[in-house]
Amino acid sequence: MSPRPPAQRDEPAVKHPRRSSPAIDRLERRDLRELKPYEPIMLPGTLPQDAAIDGGAVVKLDGNENVYGCSPRVAAALRSYDQYHIYPDPEQRDLRQALADYANVDAASVLAGAGSDEVIDLLLRLVLEPGDSIITCVPTFGMYAFNTQVCGGRAIEVPRDERYQIDVRRVAEAIEPATKVIFVASPNNPTGTLTDRRAVEELLDTGRLVVVDEAYYEFSGLTVADLVSRFDNLVVLRTFSKWAGLAGLRIGYGIMPPAFRERLMVIKPPYNISAAAQVAALESLDDIEYLMSTVRALVTERDRLYHMLQQIGFLEPVPSQANFVLSHVSGREAVTLQRELRKRGIYIRHFDTPLLKNSIRISAGKPEHTDAVIDALKTWEG
Ligand SMILES: Cc1ncc(COP(=O)(O)O)c(C=O)c1O
Known part of the structure; x- marks a missing residue:
């Protein structure tokens, strides 16, 4: 079983009402009072549905980390x-x-x-x-x-x-x-x-x-x-x-x-x-030689992921030079895709802002991670 991943900072942040107290109200900088936290609070592994993940295995493709880990x-x-x-x-x-x-x-x-x-x-x-x-x-x-x-x-x-x-x-x-x-x-x-x-x-x-x-x-x-x-x-x-x-x-x-x-x-x-x-x-x-061999593997997988995403009718992937692929989603809600994948233990990121509407971002992982995410996405085709 993969260990539960730690907090992912670019998950959507849980809304935090600002707690008042005489001291904080007197002391905090005025211009910071309305600032919303950037940090994510929705920890992977903490939603009720996460418990249902088969065997607890997690495919973590939401943070653009290196799935091969660091150099041994x-x-x-x-x-x-x-x-x-x-x-x-x-x-x-x-x-x-x-x-x-x-x-x-x-x-x-x-x-x-x-x-x-x-x-x-x-x-x-x-x-x-x-x-x-x-x-x-x-x-x-x-x-x-x-x-x-x-x-x-x-x-x-x-x-x-x-x-x-x-x-x-x-x-x-x-x-x-x-x-x-x-x-x-x-x-x-x-x-x-x-x-x-x-x-x-x-x-x-x-x-x-x-x-x-x-x-x-x-x-x-x-x-x-x-x-x-x-x-x-x-x-x-x-x-x-x-x-x-x-x-x-x-x-x-x-x-x-x-x-x-x-x-x-x-x-x-x-x-x-x-x-x-x-x-x-x-x-x-x-x-560096070892680390660059993992980078090459991730680049190969990024390109394979891009081509496989192209074959999914409701996705339009964007060519990428990094270790992830952004895709525009049509006819479905990106946030729903993210939630459904999460129920299967696959973590991806979604965006829905005026400039980046209804999109998902998937980090490049190992070949079996690409297969898992593509298989899951295919079940929502048709
Ligand atoms: C463009 C960009 N810059 C900087 C960072 C932060 O990197 P670090 O972990 O070194 O703070 C990230 C992480 O997601 C990133 O995407």
Whole structure:
């Protein structure tokens, strides 16, 4: 039986009424009072119907994690490490050097965070003043807008075009004097689409800080990290959560001009990367061949999943360069598909927003996971 998966953060959040108390009402920042939690609260395995899942086995294709797990060498390295009682290196020296070698950049340009989420948060804390804005090219990863709100800023949403490409002209038109940052996920979550480097260069010409989030880089093989040495307003984000199977250990990094890295070093919590995460990341970078073999398997499976989804009459999949496939659903409700699959122990993600209507996103898994999800979807055809 597969162990019950932990909380999935991009499940729809359970509605939280804000609890009042004299102290919280007196003390909490006014602009945060209406903020809804980003975090998911609907834990897999906790809905009443989850109990009926046959044998308790779960096919977890909702979080774009690596179903092959981390490198087996990571588990061994974590077991044999014997310095857990010592604070980790606040300067992240060994880790930054290893990341720099991997990304083919200078260590002075690299900063590690507790997931790329933390690097996003640190960047926004560094540059946003109350009332400042950021641009996010929607539909896209929600943390850019969420963290912006937490930092007292505003997110301006610029819709992508019908092929989910960034519309550089519309981005340029949306820029205000108070706009500090433009976020571009490439490949984008949840569409899987890439942004070409010409578009990135045009965005860089606006003078705003351009953050290219390459969380799924290893699945696409395309990067703009080499541009960081040429532009003083470019930051590239990466993570070990997707390709390296370390989502639970929280480790990501940013590649940026040294001037930015130095200021982020000043504001970051000193011990933001745990000793365990540093051990795991270093060991992963020593076992790239193995990890890339799982990436290749996932890319093969992503493409097979895409072709099989194409054959399902009520789905229209979107070509993807990441480790998941988005599909538009017609004639049925995406949320119902998600619920029905969940009853069978198959976890996927659904979307229904003005810009991403009635869609499902399925992560690439092992061949048997693709077969299970396709078999289930086929039962609702006809
Ligand atoms: C585009 C994008 N960026 C960043 C992240 C967060 O990654 P991490 O686990 O490193 O915080 C995700 C995770 O879903 C993502 O899809």
